Amino acid sequence: MELQVTTLEGKSAGKVTLDDAVFGLEPRADLIQRMVRYQLLKRMSGTHDVKNRAEVAQTGKKFGRQKGGGGARHGSRRSNIFRGGGRAFGPTPRSHAIELPKKVRALALKHALSAKAKAGDLVIIDQATAEAPKTAALRAIFGKLGFSNALIIGGTELDTNFALAARNIPQIDVLPAQGINVYDILRREKLVLTKDALAALEGRFQ
Structure with a gap:
């Protein structure tokens, strides 16, 4: 597959041939879905917590006599059946991350790239x-190129001025080549790769 290379000024800069092993696959929605789920679960903080009966600030003293009270034989006010007591079976801090083989993750990225190409x-x-790090100037350039909702992937090192100018533009994300991921590819309409990023990606999968 051949694609036209363009400059930020909208001029032609030759053509590149894309590797069919990376950009020419028939996209599989199941692989992409598994990878997106893996990413979203991995980034969840998992800090949700409630107080159980050992943590609430209530007395542990038996508040009624064992017999003759006319009711049930209760002990601590910290029990979950009382107002102000601990919560039973509530959430505790944990990791939501799931396992996904490295080969499956790599294959899902190829399918996401192929989906954008297709x-x-x-x-x-x-x-x-x-x-210069001028947001207004870069927004005007993106407007001419039709980049209203795009993920831009640079080389291994991002240009500082470009990154600073782009970070305040809504629905525009800029990442280095090593930061490319399936979720960010799918959440933006267009995927924009520099020639350096393209070489880095194809070299990564060889």
Whole structure:
């Protein structure tokens, strides 16, 4: 598969040939879904917590006599059946992360890239640089290129001015090549790769 390379000024900068082993697969929704679930569960903090009967601030003294009270034989007020008592079977801090084999994760990324290529939402630019960290100027450039909702992947090192200018533009994400992931690819309409990012990606899967 061949794609036209463009510059940020909208000019042609030649063509590139995409590796069919990375960008030419038939997308599998099940693999992509598994990877998105893996990412979302892994980033959950898991800090939800409630107080059980050992943690609430209530007396542990037996509040009634064992017999002759006309009711049940209760002990502590910390019991979950009383107002102000501890909660039974409530959430405790834990990790929500699930396991997913490394090969499956790599394959899911290939399928996400192939899905963007098949849909025509993959754009290759020669480089992602800016002369100055000016958000207004970069927003105007993106408007001409049609990047209203896009994920831009640079090389191993991002251009500082470009990253600073892009970070305040809504629905525009900028990541280095090693930060590319399935969830961020899917949450943006267009995937924009620099030539350096394309080389890094294809080299990563060889």
